[in-house]
Amino acid sequence: MQDEALKEQARIHRQIEKSLEKKKSALLEQSVLLIGPGESGKSTVLKQIRAMCGGYTKHELEEKKLLILRNLWTFSDMLLEYVIKNYLDMNEADKKKYKVMIEELKFCVMSGGHMADELAETVKVFWLCAPIQEAYEKRSTYHLTDSAGYFFENIDRIKMPDFQPTNQDIVRIRVPTTGVVTADVILKNIKLSVIDCGGQRQERRKWYHYFDDVHAVLFVAAISEYDQKLVEDETVNRMDEALNLYHIVFNGKYFTKAACILFLNKIDLFREKVKSVSIKKFHPGFEGTNTAEDGAKYFRRKFRDGMHPDFKKRLYCHETCAISDQVQIIINTVIDTVVQENLKDTGMI
Numbered sequence: 001m002q003d004e005a006l007k008e009q010a011r012i013h014r015q016i017e018k019s020l021e022k023k024k025s026a027l028l029e030q031s032v033l034l035i036g037p038g039e040s041g042k043s044t045v046l047k048q049i050r051a052m053c054g055g056y057t058k059h060e061l062e063e064k065k066l067l068i069l070r071n072l073w074t075f076s077d078m079l080l081e082y083v084i085k086n087y088l089d090m091n092e093a094d095k096k097k098y099k100v101m102i103e104e105l106k107f108c109v110m111s112g113g114h115m116a117d118e119l120a121e122t123v124k125v126f127w128l129c130a131p132i133q134e135a136y137e138k139r140s141t142y143h144l145t146d147s148a149g150y151f152f153e154n155i156d157r158i159k160m161p162d163f164q165p166t167n168q169d170i171v172r173i174r175v176p177t178t179g180v181v182t183a184d185v186i187l188k189n190i191k192l193s194v195i196d197c198g199g200q201r202q203e204r205r206k207w208y209h210y211f212d213d214v215h216a217v218l219f220v221a222a223i224s225e226y227d228q229k230l231v232e233d234e235t236v237n238r239m240d241e242a243l244n245l246y247h248i249v250f251n252g253k254y255f256t257k258a259a260c261i262l263f264l265n266k267i268d269l270f271r272e273k274v275k276s277v278s279i280k281k282f283h284p285g286f287e288g289t290n291t292a293e294d295g296a297k298y299f300r301r302k303f304r305d306g307m308h309p310d311f312k313k314r315l316y317c318h319e320t321c322a323i324s325d326q327v328q329i330i331i332n333t334v335i336d337t338v339v340q341e342n343l344k345d346t347g348m349i
């Protein structure tokens with residue numbers, strides 16, 4: 001009789017051990033949802049996570065090289081179009097020459113080739129000429145991405161036949177995400193599934209499918225875009241859109257258990273911009289001095305205002321520059337936080 005009881009006890013013990021093992025391995029699988037308005041830096045955060053996990057294959061690097069050429073082609077096209085539309089001072093012969101240059105860049109992309117020396121020289125002259133520099137200054141009015149200048153300045157490296165994009169090149173590439181991109185990586189012994197969503201308005205319908213199951217949600221807002229308008233609606237200020245979206249998403253209905261993280265991204269551009277662009281002009285509620293410190297404090301508060309106190313306690317906010325490798329330190333901290341939060345939830349700590 002005693003034997004039977006002991007056997008039963010051992011069976012229960014084994015069962016408990018097994019279920020604990022299961023729980024432990026389940027904990028090592030974490031999913032992170034990346035959301036936020038268009039162009040705020042979500043895919044850039046994902047690229048940094050990829051870099052932390054060993055980077056890219058040779059084939060992927062070849063693809064990135066083509067994307068850089070494609071960016072150079074489309075950025076050149078946008079700059080020249082601005083010059084022509086706004087009657088900036090450029091003679092007809094130059095306009096013609098640069099139109100041919102843009103066609104040649106397009107051909108480069110289409111043929112998967114590299115840039116001939118002569119073409120690279122023309123691109124350099126194009127970039128440095130006064131009307132193009134003036135058009136670049138006005139870039140936020142026609143949604144030319146800030147990274148454009150970086151590629152023009154690195155043309156001598158990019159034109160080389162054996163050019164291999166570095167992580168710094170890769171994080172500067174601009175390709176708007178359409179749909180949802182999922183990347184499964186192993187980081188810090190955790191199987192991390194990162195779900196990167198397109199942020200423009202027409203992309204957001206797809207977000208809701210992922211709201212129930214994720215362990216963490218990372219909302220990325222570009223703090224530097226306080227004076228800019230949306231690509232998809234020229235009447236709406238980008239910071240207002242980010243705030244509205246944030247308050248809709250974190251209204252208490254969703255993410256009741258997930259760890260919630262806010263990145264106030266593009267802090268590098270923000271620090272530069274506040275030197276010349278008034279915050280109050282675009283956000284009349286702002287009463288501080290026009291400094292990065294006061295501005296960041298104000299926007300941080302705007303994101304937290306009106307949120308439920310329980311939510312505020314669960315929210316982790318970081319000011320970030322996603323193109324800097326330093327952001328990897330913050331990403332590490334975020335992953336630790338996510339794991340801790342989920343261990344707490346399952347009663348493991």
Ligand SMILES: Nc1nc2c(ncn2[C@@H]2O[C@H](COP(=O)(O)OP(=O)(O)OP(=O)(O)O)[C@@H](O)[C@H]2O)c(=O)[nH]1
Nearest residue numbers: 038039040041042043044172174177199266321322
């Ligand atoms: N200077 C600077 N540029 C950044 C930063 N973060 C992202 N970028 C650049 O901003 C551009 C847009 O970044 P993405 O990561 O493509 O933005 P996204 O949020 O994924 O955009 P969608 O896919 O359209 O929703 C890229 O060219 C990046 O190089 C940052 O912190 N500082």
Ligand SMILES: [Mg+2]
Nearest residue numbers: 042043176177
């Ligand atoms: Mg993206």
